[in-house]
Amino acid sequence: MIFPSLRLALHNAYLVKCMAQEKQLTLAWDTYAEDFDGEMVGADDQINGPLHNAWIDDNQWSPDRNTPPAIKRGALFPYVNSVEVYRCPNDEKKQDTYRPSNHLGYPAKVDWQGPEGINIYLHNTRQIHNPSGTMLFVEEDSWCPVGWDGWTLDPRQDSTISYNWIDDVGLYHLPGREGMNVSYSDGHVEFWVWEDSRTYARTPTKDPPNGNVAFQSHPGSLDIERVYYAWWGIQKK
Numbered sequence: 001m002i003f004p005s006l007r008l009a010l011h012n013a014y015l016v017k018c019m020a021q022e023k024q025l026t027l028a029w030d031t032y033a034e035d036f037d038g039e040m041v042g043a044d045d046q047i048n049g050p051l052h053n054a055w056i057d058d059n060q061w062s063p064d065r066n067t068p069p070a071i072k073r074g075a076l077f078p079y080v081n082s083v084e085v086y087r088c089p090n091d092e093k094k095q096d097t098y099r100p101s102n103h104l105g106y107p108a109k110v111d112w113q114g115p116e117g118i119n120i121y122l123h124n125t126r127q128i129h130n131p132s133g134t135m136l137f138v139e140e141d142s143w144c145p146v147g148w149d150g151w152t153l154d155p156r157q158d159s160t161i162s163y164n165w166i167d168d169v170g171l172y173h174l175p176g177r178e179g180m181n182v183s184y185s186d187g188h189v190e191f192w193v194w195e196d197s198r199t200y201a202r203t204p205t206k207d208p209p210n211g212n213v214a215f216q217s218h219p220g221s222l223d224i225e226r227v228y229y230a231w232w233g234i235q236k237k
Contacts, residue, residue, distance in 0.1 A: 014089040015173050019181050019189045021085045022098055022137050026183040028079035029055070029100065029136065030125075038124040040105035041075050043150030055105075056086075058096060059149075066095045088139060088181075090172035097170060099140040102150025103231055104128070104185060114232055115159040131186035134233030139170025139180045153224065153231050161228050165216045169227075171200055182230065192226065199223045 032041045047057035056074035058065050068083040080086075088097040104122055112120040119127070128134050138151050154164040170180045178200045179193040194200050198218045218224055229236050 011090070011173070015181075015191070018088040018090070018097075018139070018172070019191065021088070022139075022181050022183045023187070023189045024085050025076070025080065025098055025137055026185075026187055026189065028076055030185075030187060031079050032076060033125045038126050040123055040125060041100075042107050043100045043102045043105035044107055045074075045149055047073050047075070055100060056096060068095065071096060088170070088172045091139075091170070097139050097172065098137045099151035099167070100137055101135050101231055102152045103233075104134070104136060104150075106150055115234055116232075118232055118234070125185070128185050128233065130233040130235075132184055132188070133230065133235070134185045135182050135227070135230040136185045137183040139172055141168040141170045141172075153227050161225060163217055163219045163221055163224050165218065165224065168216075169199065184230075185233075192223075195222045196224075 029041060033039060042052075042054040044054045044059075045056050046059045046061070047054045053075040055076040056071055058070045058074075062070050064070050071077060071083050071086055083095070086096040086098060087094065091097040103120065106121045108121050109123075110119075110121060114120055118129070122128060125131075140151050151167045154162040154166050173179060173181075173191075179191055181189055182192050183189045196218060198221060225236070
């Protein structure tokens with residue numbers, strides 16, 4: 001009887017540590033923006049990409065991807081100075097667990113707009129109209145050893161929820177805690193409990209249809225709705 005209790009206690013301790021690490025990354029993200037007059041660190045993972053300020057250098061072309069050197073080359077690392085902060089203690093597959101929302105800092109310069117006239121990609125913190133409701137870092141699970149760019153849902157650039165997952169959410173706090181840690185651009189972190197069993201019962205996609213993303217459809221999912229509104233930083237109608 002004592003071993004399950006110890007295991008649960010250890011698991012909860014890891015959850016708390018994971019939240020603290022995500023908060024540390026979020027505060028580093030905010031400090032970077034302060035140093036660059038509000039410009040966000042790049043939400044992509046290619047340091048030689050369009051803006052040369054990727055938060056991490058961990059894409060499929062990096063020869064040492066999923067390693068400490070790849071993390072250290074990222075533009076955010078000088079504000080963190082610890083490789084361990086990038087990985088949830090329950091993540092046994094990857095060196096980096098967390099991904100920033102590519103709504104905030106993705107290097108593409110496009111004018112696509114979503115609900116309430118919000119641009120799909122923001123590049124300066126002054127563009128964030130609801131910091132306490134705009135998600136920043138999430139825990140990501142991936143079919144491969146590394147992530148791909150920032151984390152995104154399927155926003156479709158309008159007010160219609162498509163109910164598709166593009167990138168898999170992390171499932172590092174199972175069993176017993178069916179949810180994931182989410183940080184916001186104002187610096188606070190929350191633990192989200194999943195309400196739809198399809199979210200945590202699924203298996204991360206091993207062979208995505210287009211080669212690098214999941215595209216799993218969960219029609220009517222309350223979890224996808226929650227992520228949708230937090231991704232855009234808007235209130236649910």
